[in-house]
Amino acid sequence: MTRTFPEEIRTRLQHALGAADVDLPSRFVPAVSPTNDPRFGDYQSNAAMILGKQLGTNPRALAEKILAVFDPEKLCDPPEIAGPGFINFRIQSALLNERLFGLLTHDSLGVSTVADPQTIVIDFSAPNVAKPMHVGHIRSTFIGDALARIARFLGHTVISDNHIGDWGKQFGMILYGWRNFLDESAFEKDPIGALVALYKRVNSLAKEDQAVNTACKEELVKLQQGDPGNIEIWERVIVLTRSGLDKIYGPLDIHFDHWLGESAYNARLAALTEELMESGTATESEGAICVFFPDDPALADKPPCIVRKQDGGFGYAATDIATIEHRVHEFKADEIWYVVGAPQQLHFDQVFAVARKRGLDSALVFIPFGSILGDDRKMLRTREGEPPQLGDLIEEAVERARQIVEEKNPGLPSDEKDTIAKTVGIGAVKYAELSQHRMTDYIFSWDKMLSMQGNTAPYLQNAYVRIRSIFRKLEGEADFGERAELEDENEKKLALKLLQFSEAVPEVLVDHRPNSLANYLYELADTFHGFYESCPVLRAEGVTRDTRLTLSEITSRVLCQGLDLLGIEVPDRM
RNA sequence: GCGCCCUUAGCUCAGUUGGAUAGAGCAACGGACUUCUAAUCCGUAGGUCACAGGUUCAAAUCCUGUAGGGCGUGCCA
Numbered sequence: 019m020t021r022t023f024p025e026e027i028r029t030r031l032q033h034a035l036g037a038a039d040v041d042l043p044s045r046f047v048p049a050v051s052p053t054n055d056p057r058f059g060d061y062q063s064n065a066a067m068i069l070g071k072q073l074g075t076n077p078r079a080l081a082e083k084i085l086a087v088f089d090p091e092k093l094c095d096p097p098e099i100a101g102p103g104f105i106n107f108r109i110q111s112a113l114l115n116e117r118l119f120g121l122l123t124h125d126s127l128g129v130s131t132v133a134d135p136q137t138i139v140i141d142f143s144a145p146n147v148a149k150p151m152h153v154g155h156i157r158s159t160f161i162g163d164a165l166a167r168i169a170r171f172l173g174h175t176v177i178s179d180n181h182i183g184d185w186g187k188q189f190g191m192i193l194y195g196w197r198n199f200l201d202e203s204a205f206e207k208d209p210i211g212a213l214v215a216l217y218k219r220v221n222s223l224a225k226e227d228q229a230v231n232t233a234c235k236e237e238l239v240k241l242q243q244g245d246p247g248n249i250e251i252w253e254r255v256i257v258l259t260r261s262g263l264d265k266i267y268g269p270l271d272i273h274f275d276h277w278l279g280e281s282a283y284n285a286r287l288a289a290l291t292e293e294l295m296e297s298g299t300a301t302e303s304e305g306a307i308c309v310f311f312p313d314d315p316a317l318a319d320k321p322p323c324i325v326r327k328q329d330g331g332f333g334y335a336a337t338d339i340a341t342i343e344h345r346v347h348e349f350k351a352d353e354i355w356y357v358v359g360a361p362q363q364l365h366f367d368q369v370f371a372v373a374r375k376r377g378l379d380s381a382l383v384f385i386p387f388g389s390i391l392g393d394d395r396k397m398l399r400t401r402e403g404e405p406p407q408l409g410d411l412i413e414e415a416v417e418r419a420r421q422i423v424e425e426k427n428p429g430l431p432s433d434e435k436d437t438i439a440k441t442v443g444i445g446a447v448k449y450a451e452l453s454q455h456r457m458t459d460y461i462f463s464w465d466k467m468l469s470m471q472g473n474t475a476p477y478l479q480n481a482y483v484r485i486r487s488i489f490r491k492l493e494g495e496a497d498f499g500e501r502a503e504l505e506d507e508n509e510k511k512l513a514l515k516l517l518q519f520s521e522a523v524p525e526v527l528v529d530h531r532p533n534s535l536a537n538y539l540y541e542l543a544d545t546f547h548g549f550y551e552s553c554p555v556l557r558a559e560g561v562t563r564d565t566r567l568t569l570s571e572i573t574s575r576v577l578c579q580g581l582d583l584l585g586i587e588v589p590d591r592m
Numbered sequence: 593g594c595g596c597c598c599u600u601a602g603c604u605c606a607g608u609u610g611g612a613u614a615g616a617g618c619a620a621c622g623g624a625c626u627u628c629u630a631a632u633c634c635g636u637a638g639g640u641c642a643c644a645g646g647u648u649c650a651a652a653u654c655c656u657g658u659a660g661g662g663c664g665u666g667c668c669a
Contacts, residue, residue, distance in 0.1 A: 023645090029626085052608075054611095054614095054615090055612075055613085058612070062611085064650095067611080068610095070649085100612080101611085102612080102651085104612070118607075186669055187668050187669075188668075188669075192610055201629065285613050304666075308667090316595095320594095320595080321667095322666065322667095323658075324666060328666095329667080360596080360597070360663075360664095361596095361662095361663050362664090362669085363595095363596065363663090364596085364665075365664095388598085389662075389663075395604095395662075419631095425631095426629080426630090427629080434594065442631085454604095454605070455605085455606075457597075458605075459597090459662065459663090460605085463604085464619095466604070469617085469665085470631055471617085471618080471631060473618090474617085474631080477631070478634070479631085481632090484629060487629055488628045490628095528608095528609095529609085537616095540617095544616090547632065548633085550633085551634085554627085556628055557600080570628090
């Protein structure tokens with residue numbers, strides 16, 4: 019297992035600190051980060067400044083003391099002290115050469131698997147039954163899928179679970195609608211559409227008419243209590259919904275290990291509630307079974323967690339608690355990640371608190387994201403208005419990409435153009451989401467989601483395509499020679515960037531933010547384009563050519579692998 | 593009312609968790625295709641990091657307050 023450059027530098031700094039007999043605060047770890055200006059070398063550490071402050075000594079003097087015993091052998095040039103006390107490191111060319119060339123035979127492109135693999139259940143996407151996926155589902159679906167891919171790549175055991183909303187109050191509405199207004203003919207033509215129409219009709223009716231609202235709740239309670247007629251309807255609706263969802267997930271290349279929706283835990287809810295009562299965790303309040311948190315300062319003055327409602331029905335707190343139990347006991351989850359919108363913070367704080375009271379000690383991680391807003395700057399909701407559907411968005415993306423391919427590369431076979439259009443269009447939509455910080459709210463915009471210029475997936479795909487084009491022009495098998503020798507500044511910059519893939523991937527899981535990987539890939543493509551402009555590959559000779567071929571090959575592999583971790587594919591031509 | 597989150601270039605957003613002169617993309621302007629794919633590249637212009645204090649060698653980043661916005665706040669999920 020090869021250490022990354024920052025890890026190596028950090029280790030040697032720690033050695034030096036020990037050798038220099040510096041009186042370290044407990045658990046002090048020197049920070050090492052890439053520089054933002056090449057004049058300062060490749061990496062920098064502010065350790066001397068931090069320590070200088072804590073120990074009351076001059077930072078630059080301390081830095082000199084550290085560097086007097088720092089061992090740069092086979093790693094970097096002798097480090098320099100700069101500014102108020104930064105220590106700057108420049109990686110040795112020989113080491114860059116060696117590591118770069120080594121990447122050719124390294125399957126995971128320099129990325130080490132984690133030392134302590136965990137079993138991680140990731141809960142994402144979770145659409146509702148009988149409602150089509152719309153643009154509001156983009157975030158959970160794409161972010162969750164990317165996190166699953168990245169965690170797997172790093173060596174964790176990942177179990178993805180689509181916890182679909184197949185049991186809630188909206189289902190009562192479907193049942194009510196099914197029993198009262200089902201239009202069989204419309205249903206045969208377009209099952210999903212008919213279900214949606216049904217839902218909408220009942221929803222608006224229930225808003226105005228309290229009796230309808232109550233009737234819906236009653237249908238739900240009947241279902242939850244096992245009424246055979248309602249069960250039968252429910253089963254049919256699930257099958258239909260599942261097939262509708264598969265049509266969306268398929269082209270997006272998103273797959274789940276399990277589809278354990280809310281309904282999967284129905285049989286457990288009554289007993290769970292009783293256990294909660296018996297253990298004193300839950301109490302009755304205003305006719306509902308609730309958990310209060312008097313000992314938790316953050317939750318004490320908040321409304322209670324409602325496990326069972328007045329009408330006897332179970333809310334999603336009950337199913338979520340049962341779900342955690344299942345994941346801990348059956349899946350042996352060390353961690354459970356919830357990729358869910360930020361507004362549900364309180365709900366998960368409560369549910370996690372209940373789980374802990376029940377002795378479930380797996381790490382429960384809420385991974386929130388900001389809202390997608392409509393033109394009015396309000397959250398997109400299905401209840402009012404009509405947010406664009408995910409299927410339509412994808413279709414439009416593919417169409418726009420198809421037009422551009424037609425324009426740029428009319429000579430390609432038609433079926434290849436189709437494939438390219440899918441790869442590019444879907445990539446653009448995914449990247450638009452994943453390149454953004456997950457907590458940022460944004461106003462949904464077709465043009466933004468479908469942009470194909472600048473910092474977009476097609477930009478990264480284009481860099482890959484240019485490289486594949488180089489190799490297509492090579493006669494026969496590519497020969498990368500026996501070593502790399504970096505001369506030009508653009509080559510060195512690119513080599514360093516490529517070697518930093520090993521830093522960028524693990525970085526994502528520090529804060530569960532795929533956008534940090536997207537940023538890295540954009541910078542890589544940008545660096546590559548600089549290299550591409552000033553360093554001809556095929557016209558070069560000897561070791562220069564070998565080196566440039568190596569740089570190109572590794573760049574294409576990192577782009578392909580990196581994009582794959584975001585769930586984005588690359589075409590060979592575009 | 594209370595709680596959480598947000599405010600960075602005309603627009604959309606990054607900003608490696610406190611580091612050196614705050615960066616990209618769009619849009620604007622000026623250049624580069626008989627060359628390994630121009631979905632590209634190079635250059636110009638664009639900033640009181642909402643505002644006011646504070647913490648320190650160092651603040652877009654941490655603390656306090658103010659303004660504006662979003663979300664949540666007992667039986668939807």
